Amino acid sequence: MILPLPKQFDANEIFIIISTVLSWALMFKLPRHLSAVTITIIWTFNVFLALMADITISVKPNDFYFTIDHTTHELFDVLLHFATYPTLSYFVVNFYQHYKTKGVKLLFYIIFWAGAATALEWISVKFHVFTYMGWKLYLSFLVYLVVFVANIWLSNFIVNQNRGDGSAGLP
DSSP states (O other), X not given: OOOOOOSSOOHHHHHHHHHHHHHHHHHHHSOOOSOHHHHHHHHHHHHHHHHHHHXXXXXXXXXXXXXXXXXXXXXXXXXXXXXXXXXXXXXHHHHHHHHOOOHHHHHHHHHHHHHHHHHHHHHHHHTTSEEESXXXXXXXXXXXXXXXXXXXXXXXXXXXXXXXXXXXSOO
């Protein structure tokens, strides 16, 4: 199946291209603190989460939002799901695995990243990447809190499994 091109190439496609290029440039420019296995698992997990969100809350009967220009998928939805969405979680996990913050600092770390993700989503709404039809931005903040905790837990699990001690979880 070939995905259709956008009906009109406008601000949302340009925003997706620019944000994807910038985030990938940062990924390759900044030091990497994750193994290829961890990156692959975290990346796949976040693609799955993005697709599940779109399948469960952006279609009937919910219809809380749609992406790009319409409710059906197009080429730029694929770019968004597979190349753009996972980069933020990559940064969250990459910096976490380097600094290994714990306790209250970890709480503030997660809140900071959830706030950054919410701000980026707000900007993407302004560029019509998302069109809300009942969804609220504060709900995204709450979702990002859960998503980033899950990503940190998963990265700890992977790292601990690779070390062979079998322990997992948040510090």
